[in-house]
Amino acid sequence: MIFTKNNISSDLERAWQNDKDHVIHPYANYERFHEDGSVVYTKGDRHFIYDDKDRKYLDGIAGLWCVNIGHGNVEMAAHIGEQAKNLAYFNTFEDATSPSAANLAAKLASLCPGSLNHVFFGTGGSMANDSAIKIVHYYFNMLGMPKKKKILSRNLGYHGSTYLAHALTGISSTHIGFDLPKDMITYLSAPYPYRRPDEMTIQEFCDSLIEEMEHKILELGPETIACFIAEPIMGAGGVIVPPDGYLIKAYELCKKYNILVIADEVVTAFGRLGHLVASKEKFDVQPDIIVLAKGLSSGYIPLGATVISETIHKVISRPKPENPYFSHGFTYSGHALACATGLKNIEIMEREDFCGHVRTVGPYFKKQLKTLEDLPVVGEVRGSHFMLALEYVKDKRTKESFPAEINIGKRIYHSAKKRGLIIRPIGPINVLSPPLTYDKDAIDETVDIMKKSILETMNDLSKEGHL
Ligand SMILES: Cc1ncc(COP(=O)(O)O)c(C=O)c1O
Known part of the structure; x- marks a missing residue:
């Protein structure tokens, strides 16, 4: 199928509908799926991924810990x-x-x-x-x-x-x-x-x-x-x-x-x-x-x-x-x-010495992400090189978790996505495992978006009386 200006949105809308009607997703969340359906992703380029509205995101999770050489490698x-x-x-x-x-x-x-x-x-x-x-x-x-x-x-x-x-x-x-x-x-x-x-x-x-x-x-x-x-x-x-x-x-x-x-x-x-x-x-x-x-x-x-x-x-x-x-x-x-x-x-x-790149840039990634431990809800930033995570807690001293229904990892995921970064929510944890093409610019932007997303979520939680 060749996409033209006239048919692109209707074809992608059909794909969205077909998905909702026929695809059983791995780990589907049936609380929301029947209503929201899926985001249709259409193309990738190194550590960037684009959705059906041509919105560009940093792929902070390499698809699912796997697109290590990056998307769209022409070779x-x-x-x-x-x-x-x-x-x-x-x-x-x-x-x-x-x-x-x-x-x-x-x-x-x-x-x-x-x-x-x-x-x-x-x-x-x-x-x-x-x-x-x-x-x-x-x-x-x-x-x-x-x-x-x-x-x-x-x-x-x-x-x-x-x-x-x-x-x-x-x-x-x-x-x-x-x-x-x-x-x-x-x-x-x-x-x-x-x-x-x-x-x-x-x-x-x-x-x-x-x-x-x-x-x-x-x-x-x-x-x-x-x-x-x-x-x-x-x-x-x-x-x-x-x-x-x-x-x-x-x-x-x-x-x-x-x-x-x-x-x-x-x-x-x-x-x-x-x-x-x-x-x-x-x-x-x-x-x-x-x-x-x-x-x-x-x-x-x-x-x-x-x-x-x-x-x-x-x-x-x-x-x-x-x-x-x-x-x-x-x-x-x-x-x-x-x-x-x-x-x-x-x-x-x-x-292309991807391993050398990860060994050089990985410690910088962790060091920058670690600065977020200054925020009151970030209990721990951990991991190694291009396999990192943030765990959120209600009380840093006691390490008390947020109630599961608050879904803090998911909220921060949505907030980061709105700003152009895809991360992985796992309960009270967000994972970062990007393509190995990630460079200092991508890392700096990731840390900046994470900070804004955590602050926005904290603000919301505080308004709701959870903080
Ligand atoms: C450590 C580990 N082992 C096994 C698997 C399963 O791999 P697959 O989903 O390709 O079957 C995964 C998937 O995330 C994994 O992270």
């Missing part, structure tokens, strides 16, 4: 077009492959630490986490340890929305109404320093988390526990940075009790923290499996990957007497166009 668009002309798709079941699937797997093996050399492809993070758990269970079955099935996850961890990935997710409010397969999952406490018990130092809090973990392992019986799954920094749970040393100690416990570790790097990889893969380079830990998605293809085409160690691969790739197949796979595993997108994405990120 990527041309490459996708060329690859689609050559070969968009052929399956990779059993004995078929494509150059892009093969070469992306080799590239990921070179980027992931240690012996993580084998890659199972899917279309997103949830599927990659599901695959990781299936592989872990299969691995222990093959080793003759069928009792090793239980999974340690954490409150506030986010791992996706398929049946199992949702169950791995420790955000309990999202479980309501769904019968998720939670029997094999134990949720440990979130490593949430801001919300630690008042009397504890951060170090004591860290020690208490590790003690809790070891206690749980012994209570469940290590012989029944297959794996521990963790994001190095929790994302959707509220950008929760664990205390220093927490990850290293948790990984040590897993090693001690023969529990495999799955690092869910769906958000933290591909530059957001200044590294293509963060586990080893930033956190000095060596997982058995790394789960990748989002920034892997910068969201240009859906793509996810489960990268496993040589040790696990050796076992799962042994033919079984009853069935020589590894009977797990999806139509779109190793999708040629998606893998070509992933390869091009990494090529662009490396050539």
Whole structure:
């Protein structure tokens, strides 16, 4: 369809209506959706996004933590077009492959630490986490340890929305109404320093988390526990940075009790923290499996990957007497166009040194955002590099939260949107996770809009008698 002046608004209005009538949105808010419908976004350019009225916004969330190289990259668009002309798709079941699937797997093996050399492809993070758990269970079955099935996850961890990935997710409010397969999952406490018990130092809090973990392992019986799954920094749970040393100690416990570790790097990889893969380079830990998605293809085409160690691969790739197949796979595993997108994405990120840019500019971003802690409702600004959040409180001294129905994060989101900035509201928290093209100008404008939006919201709350 070619948009002309005469048809553009009616076509976009039709799209708005069609959406309202027919699309089931992920995490739709049915309090408002039937009335308000959706905002139709029509185009993007680096860290800017435009709506159907041609209003321009700073995309402070990279789509959804994923458009890492920025919107509208013409080199990527041309490459996708060329690859689609050559070969968009052929399956990779059993004995078929494509150059892009093969070469992306080799590239990921070179980027992931240690012996993580084998890659199972899917279309997103949830599927990659599901695959990781299936592989872990299969691995222990093959080793003759069928009792090793239980999974340690954490409150506030986010791992996706398929049946199992949702169950791995420790955000309990999202479980309501769904019968998720939670029997094999134990949720440990979130490593949430801001919300630690008042009397504890951060170090004591860290020690208490590790003690809790070891206690749980012994209570469940290590012989029944297959794996521990963790994001190095929790994302959707509220950008929760664990205390220093927490990850290293948790990984040590897993090693001690023969529990495999799955690092869910769906958000933290591909530059957001200044590294293509963060586990080893930033956190000095060596997982058995790394789960990748989002920034892997910068969201240009859906793509996810489960990268496993040589040790696990050796076992799962042994033919079984009853069935020589590894009977797990999806139509779109190793999708040629998606893998070509992933390869091009990494090529662009490396050539243009996006990680170097994030390492340079990230501390400035956090420092500027931290100035907002001077405002009475900003309890904490936290995070690292291009993964940041603000948590709002009614009383800074006691850290008392606002009542949920005040929806403070959503109010500030609306106020910022009006001023041309899109942020993500998660309860009393706003997340900032922009494209890695964000520069100092974008950061300064973001901080300025955040300040005005928080002040406006405080003013409204005060008029309503909430402050
Ligand atoms: C850490 C993490 N893991 C997994 C997922 C699920 O990925 P997807 O939505 O692509 O299935 C997400 C999505 O936000 C995520 O943040």
